[in-house]
Amino acid sequence: MKKYLLMLFTWWGASTFGTWVHTMRHGVLVGRDEFGNKYYKQNVSKNKAYSGSRKGERRWVMYANDSEASAIPVGWHGWMHYRTDVPPSQDEHVPWPWERKHKPNMTGTPEAYRPAGSILSPQSRDDVSGDYEAWTP
Template identity: 55%
Template structure:
């Protein structure tokens, strides 16, 4: 019962009933990635492109889409990674979850949550002023 209520009232916790209904009516399953996210395509949008969407496995986190699927879902390629033997390029990094709001978030020196002293200005920067 708890999972059912979470799906009804929280959009960030996987799939909502509206997404499930739309997927059931108009979606065609394209494939699944190594994280368990499932990718679909359906009818066309106002620009004539095929609508593409993902149902996340767990919390909705756009950074959890691998590079190959990212290219497909953003219409960079028409061939999904499920239809080809996609291999990530050497320069493509492995997935790292979004750390915002956690202890692992980036905290530069001098920020409120990092007690280290902020680096001194070196003098190679001139602030912009109107009329300059």
């Protein structure tokens, strides 16, 4: 019961109550990723309200934790954006050699990228050399 009450009042942390109801009524579970996110689809050829959707189906994700778009792995990202018709749960995604392992968005955490010269960076930037002249209006 607590889970459903939190769903009503903490809409910023996960999917809304309306999305949950729509998923239960119309969603077909396609698969899950290693982060616990669940991927759904709905065949919209019968439903004229979504006739503008590509490929005749609507696709969405129910995040396991916070609603963070960067929490979608590469294989599922391609399926969500209609780059492939076969989800990674049916055909294992083989990454290209140049693809990096997925990392979540670190913004706002101590692990976030902070370039040299940033106020939050422990590194200091080198002093400006003689080839730089400040602009004065």
